[in-house]
Amino acid sequence: MSHSNPDRREFTKTLSAAIAAGMASGGFFSTAPSAKANATTNGKVGVALVGLGNLSTNQLAPALQKTKVMELRGIVTGTPAKADKWQQQYGIAKEHTYNYDNYDEIANDDAIDVIYVVLPNGMHPEYTIRAAKAGKHVLCEKPMANSSEECRQMIAACKDANRKLAIGYRCQFDPFHRRCIELAREQTFGKLKFIEAGFGFKIGDPNQWRLKSALAGGGALMDVGIYALQACRYLTGEEPLEITAQETKTDPVKFAEVDETITWSMKFPSGVSTSCMTTYGFNGINQFTGLCDNGWFGLDPAFSYAPPQPKSSNPSQAKLDLDPVDQFAAEMDAFARCVLHDEPSSVPGEEGLRDLVAIEAIYESIRTGKAVSLA
Known part of the structure; x- marks a missing residue:
């Protein structure tokens, strides 16, 4: 999700349903021929954005004016004024405009092939x-859900419906991040030994949804720390064997429901170890560095919307x-x-699930004060 405050009015009336919804479990998506998009006249895939907050408004909609294969064709919003504005700005027809009450009617809309979920x-x-x-x-959007169990339920639902599921890990499609993966895997500077990674910022409005546990699932770790976690995972190409974490709070009132600052370390099968950090308490951390036998490489800044x-x-x-x-x-x-x-995504639901498994281990280590084994 974006790091600014979206309009929460769209989400409040559906919050209880979102938390209490009954869901199936297990499995992963199918790539059978029937999972292809509906035939379209221009050969493009039509997408509807669900939630028109800051990320949709300032990042996704402008990006959809640059895409070659995906096309903005629909919107889902609980704010009529936003619907009118988007219809005029992007030429979206009223028949492709939905709210949270008639959302399920999108099943009958053959112009929409993909739903992009951009909600809390x-x-x-x-x-x-x-x-x-x-x-x-x-x-x-990332993080995929508030728990690994919810991730499994989402994966199972898409498998049962024979639909594809991908998570919005934009950095994995960025040439700088991809080149850093090559540097690590090809051992350009020798064997990768250690990764330092962190992402954080000073969060503002104390009433925003990102500070509410039911909507956010956690604080800085879920929102931006996940980028540092991802970097360690895709640079090594491995999953962590052991995680140790600590939490610090300077404002227990503002951060009563979620984490403010977390530091954690991970050990990977190849012997790589890491030092990671995330925070909602201050600005200035947005980078990763890979230290190798014969040199080092990284990005700083690494994870923000700017190159x-x-x-x-x-x-x-x-x-x-x-x-x-x-x-x-x-x-x-x-x-x-x-x-x-009809090809598999490089960032499927299983990728989101792996992050949540590691995030849960970080929170468990904080609760217990002990290292958590994932081996």
């Missing part, structure tokens, strides 16, 4: 599952002088091609 984290499971039942493929800035011990060897892309456009076009060509 606690609402991801309900609207993903309902989208799958409506026969639509799903892109869901990443590369750093390395030997720039000519690192070859990080790349052209930036719109990460959201790249992410959405990649999923559209998966749908059109």
Whole structure:
């Protein structure tokens, strides 16, 4: 999700349903021929954005003006004024405009192939599952859900409906991040030994949904710490064997329901260890560094919407002088091609599940004061 405050009015009336919805469990999505998109006249995949907060308004909608294969065709919003504005600005027909009461009628809309769920984290499971039942493929913003069990339920629902599910991990489609993965995997600077990663910012409005446990599932870790966790996972290509974590709170009133600052370390099967940090308490942390036998590389800043800035011990060897892309456009076009060509996504629901398993281990380590084994 975006790091600013969306309009919460769209979400309040459906919160209880989002938390209490009954869901199935197990499995993962199918890539059978019947999972292809509906035939469209221009050969593009039509998407509807669910939730028109800051991320949809300032990132996704502009990115959809740059996409080559995915096309904005529908919206779901609980605010009539937003519906009118988006219809006029993007030429969206009224018959492709929905609210949270008639959301399920999108099943009858052949112009919509994909639902992009851009709601508070606690609402991801309900609207993903309902989208799958409506026969639509799903892109869901990160974090995938508030728990690993909810992730499994979302995966199962998409499998049962024979629909594809992908998670909005935009950084994995960015050329700078992809090049850093190559540097680690190809051992350009020798064997990767240690990763330092962190992302945080000073959060404002104390009444926003990101500070409410039911909607957010957690604080800085769920919102932005997940980027640092992801970086460690995709640089190593491995899952952590052991996690140790600590939490610090400077404002127990503001952060009564969620975490403020967390530091954690991980050990990976190849021997790589990490030092990670996330916070809602201050600005200035937004980077990762991979330390190797014969040098180092990284990005600083790494995870914000602006193009990443590369750093390395030997720039000519690192070859990080790349052209930036719109990460959201790249992410959405990649999923559209998966749908059109009936191919698996590189960021499926299982990828979101793996992050939540690690996040739950971080929270468990904080609660118990002990290292948590994931082996």
